[in-house]
Amino acid sequence: MIARPTPDLDTLDRLWLTEAVRLREEHAGPLDDDEANRQARAQGGDLPALIEQRALWLARRDGLVEALLHWRQGARLGGFALALLAVFTGAGLAFAALGDGQRPVNVFWALGSLLGLNLLTLLGWLLSLLFAGDSGGALGRLWLWLSQKLARDARAAQLAPALLSVLHQHRLGRWLLGFGVHGLWLLAMGSALLTLLALLATRRYGFVWETTILGESAFVGLTQALGALPALLGFSVPDVEQIRASGALGGDLEGARQRWAGWLVGVLLIYGLLPRLLLTCFSLWRWRRGRAALKLDLNLPAYRLLRERLQPPSERLGISDAAPAQLHAPSAGAQLEGNAGAVLVAIELDGSRPWPPALSKGVADAGILDDREGRRRLLDQLSRFPPARLAIACDPRRSPDRGTLALIGELSRCAAATRVWLLQAPPGEALDSARLDDWHQALDSLGLPHSSAAPLGWLESGHD
Template sequence: MPPLSDLDRLWLTETIRLREEHAGPLDDAEACRQARAHADGLAARIEARALWLARRDGLLEAVQRWRQGAWLAALGLALLALLSGALLAWAALGDGQRPVNIFWALGSLLGLHLLTLLGWALGLLFSRNGGGALGNLWLWLSEKLARDARALQLAPALLSLLQQRRLGRWALGLGVHGLWSLAMASALLTLLALLATRRYGFIWETTILGEQAFVGLTQLLGALPALLGLQLPDLQQIRDSGLPGGDLDRARQAWAQWLVGVLLIYGLLPRLTLLLFCLWRWRQGRGQLRLDLQLPGYRLLRERLQPASERLGVSDDAPAALHAPQAGILGASGSGAVLVAIELDPSRHWPPQLAKDIADAGILDSREQRQHLLDQLTRFPPERLAIACDPLRSPDRGTLALLGELSRCAGATRVWLLQAPPGQALDSQRLADWHQALDALPLPHSDTAPLQWLESGHD
């Protein structure tokens, strides 16, 4: 998986906040401990905690699937835009069997474009994201194509994050104007292809308007295209095109260049200009994004993540849904070797004879002892960790979760399932439960003492 960008990290942090806001607090004891150990400052610790939870709960994979869905949605909309532009040009000119009403053609080419441009401008003033229907359609398609229930909060989290700097309108504006630029470019190319391969005549007709209205409108719209050197119809050609039986051949080329110029100036160029403007505003604001630490969800984390207010022995309320414990390995290599035992019977002789390079972490019986050892291993991770467990006890969820946490604090971990004391026998079903649970974590395990492995790194 490629490294996360700053925007990705903020996005995942906001996603975790929304998840907890809707579904309640997550089981984050280890995440908070890791954040306190490896990050400085409240914002950095909130972000580190969220990224740890995102890795544990599969949100990183959900982001990848959402992005794939977003690209597929964008590709589908781009193809639709290209097809729509070509159809607009075809509808405007027709098959060449009849003269083209120049202003009907102009309305077909630019009417919907101008209406949606006005809608985007109004949305920029009165809407929260300013993306319009196309932007919202893209977000909806991205979520549907992701096909991942964990991606449910990704789009709202992204919009919530971007709203901080009012960047949502510029991000969605990039998509909206990009699609319209494709549509206008497709229409322009199709228009040129049709004008180059077919013979069209151009007319204008009216019942209640005077000739001067069409002459004035034609010259007004043609003023900017004329600056590009395009040929425009003169006054006599405009008048002839409005007369029944007028000479249409003399004005064909002039009307064709006028129509192409108007589409270029009032259709394609405005969209390209707005596309570049949105890109500029997006790049300008993206680097200024920060977590809003005044949000209630982040304020509640201050007490658990700031060093001055750390507390020991406080139990959080049980979350609505428990996650399955999972083992792991330390990202960076540690040093040394540690042996620790979990809830051994007092009658057992402990610890065994250890080499001088092997540290004895004792027996973990209480929550305080577990938390203290986890804090120590997080700060000073060992290269090898052996965990002794008593298979006379059942492998409950708490013990398995602790095994997973301990394993993530060491370079390599093995579980030592102790033999039964003299005069006692192991329950075969309970031992099978241990094997099944450790295989599911997964963690290597054996009933043979891993002391040689602890000392030298090999058996």
């Protein structure tokens, strides 16, 4: 069948697959890409488009497109698992901060439980952003690892390095992984805030502060400083007397109970949830902006080498000499009209067999393919002008070797419909039944219909 563009792939996916093919060739050597190059040239376009079309064709052939879909499914499952972990982590932080209500809550110990890990990881992300480039931190690496494991596809192992390489080339890794990391912490802080409100609404808590080496003025100043921004949003802040009373053994805790609760909720919202929300939105904005500007990096050495194969000098420079008075007529593979709807071609027939058979006007004869140049010329023509119907005549007295089967497969992918004609033996000869069975099995594996009956009627009308 005719090679068509892979559906449902956006710009990132196409660049991702192109990079996966490049990395694969870099580590395992050049791939067999004659047909891919031919299909890319038939599609046309500038060099980035040709490189991309070649890579997508190879990705379809080698199963990388299916692996990409599996990887994306694994990424979604990994993200969902991490989101659940974040929700339970946030709830656990709130329970650890307030306890069971049997004893007063140390407000600064509770605040450290709610915000300490969040602020430490935020500081680590900022340091990695400055010194480690596109690092996404431990959560980012964990998400990539989970995505690969949940994909359950050995071919998907090539995709994570390819994705990181594409993102690194455009300096987008920090924003994609940053969006994931800040989004998870946003879920955790949101879960902690909701759990905190639920506990404060259903249990009776008292709040105290305790110290051995610090003075009372340090806690008063710190409480008022942390409560300044929440107070602008209407959250309550304990006054000086209530703060002092909360530090005294046996002090009056009842009057300050609601104010301490409001202060704790406000501090968690302002210093825990709000920074993560802003960084999540900022990372998402930078990611979308950078993603819209993605393009192929033609400065990579592998792509400079591909230029000669995808854009030969004769195509890039145009015609430099006048055409000769008479062109050389090739002996194999006749010149086809661009609008030929049905084509008959034979592969390696000996001279004792008369060829071609009588053909109607609507069927084009592509001759006998018996050399590399004839094959290349015909495949180029069929790639540019795909016929609706193609019949391939083969001599079943020959063994169905891998080269012949590969050629049949390439020819079949250049036409909308293909049939293989297994020719009868010449008079006085008999076909080897074992060899004929080999042909049938090989063609069945290619998914091509085959018969010993001449498909000339099908070529002419499209039906038997």
